[in-house]
Amino acid sequence: MADYQAMWKDLGMDLETHDQLCAVLPMAFGDTYLTQENRPENMAFYDFVVSEIHGVRPAELIELQKQGGKVFGTFCVFVPDEVVVACGGAVTGLCGGSQFWVPEGEKVLPSGICPLIKASLGAHFGKTCPYFSVADMYVGETTCDGKKKAYEILGADKKTYVMDVPQMKREKDIAAWKDEIALFAKEVEAETGNELTAENLARAIRTINEKRRALARVFEARKADPVPISGKDALLMMQIAFFDDPVRCAETANKLADELEARIERGEGVVPAGTKRILITGTPLAIPNWKLHHIVETSGAVVVCEEMCTGTRYFENEVDEGEGTLDGMFQALAQRYMKNNCACFTPNPGRVADVVRMAKEYKVDGVIDANLKFCTLYDVEKAPLADALAEEGIPCLGLETDYADNDAEQLRTRIGAFIEML
């Protein structure tokens, strides 16, 4: 790996603690990823990104800043990347996925809060993540209570703009989200010093749609049996999509999709045809949270779809490209983003319908509904989801976990027994 010590120092990071993180990640990645067989060749790009995860992309973002560009750190797929990209900015996803950051987060948050939030604040306050350090500002959103309140704490330390996500999906809520997008656009214009125009926004909408289509192609390939890519590799592609440049993200995902489609034509899979197929739904799996996928895929099954924000919710539904005015585009953005079936909405029948639809489309043998500990929203949706799947005769296993490894053996036993009975 290249030497990024000087860059991290300039970013004001805690180098000593960061070194400890850098020491464990390659081992975790090696054990989880590099032990897989018959991986697509185009995963080499994603392996490279992981090997330089705190170096290569932050260095690009610093370069952008030197040319006057701004970096927006986000925590939710509701923040419309299109607006930032249109104004020449870059978006980087910041959700923390490692137990490493949790204790630091617990210094500023109660311990009974979801690990994603604790890890995110831990990464910020511990100064051990260059993506947090490089961001010019954070963009939060009012999805769950924990995040909403956490932004107050973050905002006391770094500029944090919070978007007010409606909690229902009536016409008036879509109109309210459109207004929020228009307000956010003003903020982005002020931060970047660039005007948002119908031309640059239309261009950005096309760019992000292109990225969505590329990611969707990879998921489409996962419907084949034998499946041409492991769930772990598909998850890694998704996790990296959150902080990569959108044009490159589309290029690399398209290359991967080309390879997978060729594999399908040859009837070649990453596991034998007939291997038990699992859909995972629930809270997002932020990098480097590979725990569940690893357990499933070393227990004789394969993950073929993720109905979550690090999965289908990130790329399903495109923004209508037919609008010519800024106002029309704000409306198109509002309509697209409000199709996301996050459990923060009430009621939220769309998510249950999505999981049932995808279970059929991806021809799954079983569903694992996994939420992060202390996430009430997804926890409460477990029962109606299990009922809907039972009605369709699709087995479902509900799990709750966090980032720590101490439940790995218990999870392995439960997941192993579930796969066994499929």
Ligand code: BJ8
């Ligand atoms: S659109 S799923 S990315 S909010 S797991 S922090 S909900 S307590 S992450 Fe999410 Fe946006 Fe919804 Fe997607 Fe809270 Fe739950 Fe933690 Fe969560």
